[in-house]
Amino acid sequence: MVIDRDDDVIHTHTALAAHHPPSGRITLHPGPGTTSETGLAHDLLAALGKPPLLTGRFPAGRQPAWEAAMAWMTALPVTRLTVLRAHRLTTRRAMRLFQLQALTGIHLTLVCHRPHLPAALHQALQTADYSLTTDLDAARRHYYGRPIAEPPLADESAGTTGRWLTLPALERLISYDSPRPCIDPCTPPPIIWRHRPPPVPLTAHTTQKVAHRLHAATAHPRLAAAVVAALFTGASLQQLATARPRDYDTAAATLALHDRARYTDGCAAHPVPPWAGVFLRAAACFTRLVSGEDQELLAAPGDRAHLLRVAETAKLRPPQPPAARREGPVGRVEWDWRERQEAERYEAVPISRVRPSRR
Structure with missing residues (x-):
């Protein structure tokens, strides 16, 4: 005092x-x-x-x-x-x-x-x-107090905050898969990427930009952590919503996501990169203070609009379609471009010709 x-x-x-x-x-x-x-x-x-x-x-x-x-x-x-x-x-x-x-x-x-x-x-x-x-x-x-031993990270320059960061790991954020959380206790094994490639790790420079932007974009710990988790897991919002506070292991630095029906790669524990830990720790503390262990650690499916708004406020987006393929007005982020591409490829598969009957 x-x-x-x-x-x-x-x-x-x-x-x-x-x-x-x-x-x-x-x-x-x-x-x-x-x-x-x-x-x-x-x-x-x-x-x-x-x-x-x-x-x-x-x-x-x-x-x-x-x-x-x-x-x-x-x-x-x-x-x-x-x-x-x-x-x-x-x-x-x-x-x-x-x-x-x-x-x-x-x-x-x-x-x-x-x-x-x-x-x-x-x-x-x-x-x-x-x-x-x-x-x-x-x-x-x-x-x-005492001076810190490590120099603080430099803030992102004001001249670059208006530019979009295009991050392929966000391509599946609004994917239509529908995993559900496990009802019984579940200790998933480490992730083995069978049906989809792992997201490319972000560079140190990019992670610094992402962290700086998300800290400034929202005070909501769960929404910020959901965007961060999507970047190192490549998971959809539906699968991110399966995580509970107990699924974040601070000692092992892993985040467990669940997928009982194996829409993707099943229940699995994802390694948490050091830069992402602060966001997950904040989300875990916030969730326990607000609602307890049985609520979503990250954003819930009903938070989709708020989650996308946070990402766009931070100027983070997935790869966008070329101008000729855009469906929305210029400047609007198209989050479903990857889903549309996959749907078009599926529809383009030729139907097997029916053999004529022998009479």
């Missing part, structure tokens, strides 16, 4: 200067004019570089903003959270932050720009283990 007795601008500037998510440091400056817990969650998502609103379908219309914020804070390498204007926090808002700290283990610093703690914050701190400081140098150490 930092006490800024005189509301000195140097305290605010120092805390804001420490904000650098790639280095694990978040400075949260809550927006004025609201005391709601959801509003604070939206501010936290924005501080993480995400859209504050979640797209998707939610029961009773309630956006699980806090669950999303907690999931991302758990999955991302965030180690320090500094909250400015802490004297304006209600007791419930402060308790939300303490719950976040308990779940993630982050170093939480509240900055109170008043000589004394207000009653609401004092009440929230009754059960917390904390220390007070008024010294700027000590406060700076709270904001920055």
Whole structure:
């Protein structure tokens, strides 16, 4: 806890200067004019570089903003959270932050720009283990902590974010296969690609672009993870929807997808590349917080429109048909081009001629 007795601008500037998510440091400056817990969650998502609103379908219309914020804070390498204007926090808002700290283990610093703690914050701190400081140098150490050992990844340049990334692994995202999740416990073997080729692994440069774009495109952990999973499995949304939180093995770094009827390659465990782990960890945490172990880890079949919108917002698409073969208006992504090609090849197979009868 930092006490800024005189509301000195140097305290605010120092805390804001420490904000650098790639280095694990978040400075949260809550927006004025609201005391709601959801509003604070939206501010936290924005501080993480995400859209504050979640797209998707939610029961009773309630956006699980806090669950999303907690999931991302758990999955991302965030180690320090500094909250400015802490004297304006209600007791419930402060308790939300303490719950976040308990779940993630982050170093939480509240900055109170008043000589004394207000009653609401004092009440929230009754059960917390904390220390007070008024010294700027000590406060700076709270904001920055130790320097990280590894340099953060460079952000994608602003000049390239408007270009489409064409990714063949997304060709089957809206495929018409219809696998179903296993009812009984299922421990699938490693994937053996029998009926379709494995997706080509993305280059390090491409994975960095994809991750950067998806982080900025949506705050919804499950939708982001579904796009990522499609890229390293080549699976359709129908098959991605068979995964449950228990199907993601963090220790083995595998994701199990199910296919009881063997529409594709049967139930199988897919290796999760390191860059994709943060998205699956966020999705698993989010799903457990919102709905439990028996719900979809990734997007559900009914989330198709939201999922495609997230991919298009991130400028990710499958290969597109040539101009002469397009069925939609120019500029619209045609997600079913691969399916149409396969249907045309099937229809082009000549029908066996019937032998004339002998009479």
